[in-house]
Amino acid sequence: MRILVVKPSSLGDVIHTFPAVDLIRRSLPEAPRITWVVNDKLAAITALCPGIDRVVKFPRHQLASARALRNFVKDLQAEPYDLAIDFQGLLRSGIISRLSKAPRRAGFKHAREGAWLFYTEKYSVPADIRHAVAKNLSLVRQVLPSDAPERRPPLAIPSAQRAEASALLTKLHGTGPILAVGFSSRWPSKNWPLAFFAAVLDECARRQPGLRCWLLGAPNEQADGEKLRAMTIICQPTNLAGSTAVLTLAALLEQSQALLTNDSGPMHIAAALGLPCVALFGATDPTLTGPYGEEGLHQIIHSQCPNSPCFQRVCPTSPGECCKGWDPAAVADTIITKLQRHT
Template sequence: MPSLRIACFHLNQLGDLVFSLPALLALGRGFPKAQIISVARPPHRELLLLSGLVHNVVERPRGQLISKLKMVSALRSMKLDLAVLFSTSLGTAILAWMAHPREKAGFGKRGLAYRAEKIGPPSVANNLRLVEALGCRVEKRDYVGLVKLDESVRCRVRDLLMHAGIGESTPYAVISPAASGRRAIKEWTSEGFAAVAERLADDLDLVPVLVGTEADEVVAGLSEKIVDLRGKTSIIELAALLEGAHVFVGIDSGVMHLAAAVGTPVAALFGPTDPAITGPMGEGHKIVQSDVPCLACMKTSCREPLCMQRITPDAVIESVAMCVSEEKNV
């Protein structure tokens, strides 16, 4: 009898992908003879395959209709038994329907053989609720340790750091200021991050390493002490860079969750989002928040996000120092 073929349709953002890893683990244990296929964006392919949680990755292209039809054709040829939809988007639902699986599981209300209630934003808890609806037993409820790295990835990152003037024994901190384009409300000030970078170097003897996109150019230009590695790593190389860092400093973002997943202490700046729902998982992390009544409002836009604006560099550095001190004492 052929094994089950299960396709998992992931959300597009990095953090949401990390949120799905415990569910993939439970799915594999619940269906040990199944072939699990991830449908995900191309940059996430290597992370998923190295995790050992999936057998194959079908890349989900952006935009072009012809590319999407080719993807659907590839999925149809696999004769899927089950499609698991971590995404609630209409586009994902249409693609899953076109792939012709025997059954579908998701958070919707129609056309699903198995369904779960989605509570709040995408989260590990929501994804685990979905695989539990499939009858899977959940033994691990966090993503820590589920991002796997091999020595070739670590070697590439060591070479990158060497070319940037950071030797193997040089301690560094990774700074990630930006969120996805739709969630700019979560961002702190460029001046604040630049001030933190200066103090990482002067007070804590940590080289500040900046990661992110071109949108973070302002931060890079405000401090001469920043080593700018924006756009110079793949997702899996970014994971290796984070693994080697003494601490991560940044906002609620996919990069923050990736840092926590590889076991790096996180000093995370939170304002409109709730760390009880989307905070970093694992031990040794510190949450930095201001004292405003509208904290954790969960809004996606705000004319004057005081919750982030009132966070001070002093508060951030204090949390970073605590992370580093606790790491040394472990």
């Protein structure tokens, strides 16, 4: 069976689809041939998902180019499909499903922007299923009925990136457990203050002698990583923000013992690896997009702001509101527990 997976973006959303793709493979008696449509900037991340046979890159930032769109459609239609599953549920993903020429095109019944108009099969998700991962799994079980159990599929991290990550980690200060820190995200409202992170890291370093710590982030977050590093007094984090490609980032997380993070894409990579996350949530709802995993693995630190979750890209009150009421020492307690339990 030839299946097209339509999930162009974003980083976290792509990661949320890995268990569903794994379930597709385990739901069919013979291994299907799976093609994934993904934004060109995120194509590398699909390499972590085992069993993807082909990737079609969607030119998200070149939509004004007729040539880029023609090439995309040509690539999309280079192979026939028996089934297209749209996990995105937006107008563009619905159109992509239709352009695939797959005779069966499945998606969510309540997909946004009229995407459902392009489906031949529309499925509802039970009201008690809220997390994005669980919704994707529910869709697959309805499209391809199966008794295969849910599981966290292993990520396919190349050996070269594992070696690169190991080399980077040997340069960290200390000899103890490794704590990764995701201090930033694409939404300013999701970012808890750098001063709060610094206070938590110093408290962790005080309680855990030899703690090794590294900062992760995109190239445009490198400067804030330097600010955070300069704010710490006891902890000596190494700023790797902007220094690694996504596959090396995954390898670094794989070799760490815990992650302190805002709601971000790397948080979902960590969760997919089974790395314990201590996740700071304010602007968004962890029941919808929190770190997914077995009960007790992750710990959510909920903002006490009355507007939380506001779902606004920019804080509607004042920056730093999310962390008010939280003692950095209490967050450090949780992190130390995760480090000691998973060392």
